[in-house]
Amino acid sequence: MNIPFASFVPMHEEIRQGLDAAFKKVVDKSYFIQGEECEKFEEEYAAYCGTKYCVGVATGLDAIYLILKALDIKAGDEVIVPSNTYIATALAVSFTGAKPVFVEPVIDTYNIDVTRIEEKITEKTKAIIAVHLQGRAADMDAINAIAKKHELYVLEDAAQAHGARYKGQRVGALSDAAAWSFYPGKNLGALGDGGCITTNNKQIADKVRALGNYGSDYKYHHIYQGTNSRLDEMQAAFLRVKLPHLDKWNEARRRIAEAYLSGITNPLINLPLATSEEYEHIYHVFVIRCDRRDELEKYLKDNGIGTVKHYPVPMHLQKAYEELHIQEGELPIAEEISKTVLSIPMYYGMTEEEVEYVIDKINKFEV
Template sequence: MKIPFLSFAGMHDPIKEELRQAFEDVLDSNWFVLGKQVENFEAAYASFNKVAHAVGISNGLDAIHIALKTLNVGSGDEVIVPSNTYIATLLAVSFVGAKPVLVEPDINTYNIDPGKIEAAITKATKAIIPVHLYGQICEMDRIMQIAIKHKLFVIEDNAQAHGALLNGQMTGSFGHINATSFYPGKNLGALGDAGGITTNDAGLAAQAKVLRNYGSQKKYYNETIGHNMRLDELQAALLSVKLPHLMHWSEQRQQIAAWYNAQLQNVGDVVLPTVSHASKHVYHLYVIRTKQRDALQQWLNEKGVGTLIHYPVPAHLQQAYQSLNFSKGDFPIAEEIADTCLSLPLWPGITEQEVQYVSEQIAGFFKNK
């Protein structure tokens, strides 16, 4: 049996005609940048996310970048980010001239540990970027309390957790201004690069719209130094087709995770995902940990099972951030996760039989050890 790490067929095949019609609508409109499709998607996504404003952006990295700029984060400022995250979180901080300050995650949730944040705050700290990793929401109630206490901004990086909840409140609705990605592999994915910003602050939303469009509200009149970071009409139209299906796809992800949880209990030294108290996990990824990760990944590959590692090299050990002068051992929790984590196949449409096959191969690996 061949099981890919990711397949879009279960999502796209049932709505293929709707996607084709969306393409034809954009083609026939002869309007391709910042038109009604973007406006419609922004309104729909804001409604879904239970916020006042959504702003379509070119991708997730650009969304964090613009969010930081709306808050005037720049040279001389520090921004707290998790040590366990995709490098884009740090890149956005670097783009505005600020310094990323790393804080270790909770080893059980993989998200930034609120108990370690205050020790990293200095007079230069201006913002915190909690990342809702793998589909699990951060402890946003505690993080917001810390931010209020120290007068800091919060920008949620919600690229991996569309629709995740804490006490009934959705990711992307806690922070002052929040960023997300609609990269194809995300829970809500475009058919190319796309991203967005969510906020309840009308002023920040307006700034974001100016910054994404060359610093301009009126064509050829530029009030500030901006960027070309716009969500295009085609991707907005395609996302509008997919958005109504997101919660159903999330329910499928939760069911698939439950199948894995049941079949991988007490298998070898495998550590299964945990769900934080009072939260709803949307399983962008199903991530296990084992000290025999590399051998297990090779075994699964030989058995026809695709897997990935999110992420094999922590940000502080990437060549790009040698200037921060970190060494191996400086962030041991992030390093342990990087050395032991493995993401298993999980996508809407994968069958219980396929999950059982993956689980049986994992069990077989440990029986042969």
């Protein structure tokens, strides 16, 4: 049996008629930037997240960057970032001229360890970025309490958490503003690049919209030195087709996760935490840990099972961030995670037979 790490086929076949109609509608209108589809998607996604405002942008990276710019984060400032996340979170900080300051995660949740944040706060710190990694929310109550104490902004990097909840409330409405990616592999993915920000702060929403449109608040009137970062009509139209199905797709992922959690019993494997009332996980990826990760990866590949390593080199050891002069061993939890994690198949449309095959092969892995 061959099982890919991910497949869009079951999802897209189910909504093919809607996607085709959306494509035709946009082409027939011949209006491709900042039109009705984007405006309606912004309204619908804001309502879904429980926020007043949503602003479409070009990518998830741009979403973080534009929020930081809207908050006037600049050179000389510092921003708290989890040491275990995709590099885009840190790059957005760097693009403003500010310095990303890495804080270690809790290894069982992969999210930022709130007990370690305050020791990294200095007079230069301006914001904390809470990443909801893998689809599990960060501990937002604790993060917001720390931010309030030190008068800091809080951003959510929700790029992997479409539909996740924290204590009953959807992520994306738990901070000053949240950044989203609609990269095709996300739980809510476009058919190309895309992103947005959500917020309850009109000033942030208006400034992000202007900054992403060449700094313009209306045509040929430029109030900021902005950039070009807009969610195009075609991707917005596709996202509108997908959004009503998101909760159903997430629930299917949870069922797969439940099967993995109950079925994988190999003592060599560390499993992720299950969804709960406080942390309603949407399993963007299902990540296991194994001290013999590379051997496990090869074994699963030999048995037709696709996997991905998220992420094999932590940010502080990437050449891109050698300027921070963080040596190997200084962030041991992020390093441990990078050496041991392996993401196994998790996508809407996996059959029970496929899930059981993955479970069986993992349970038979030995060293």
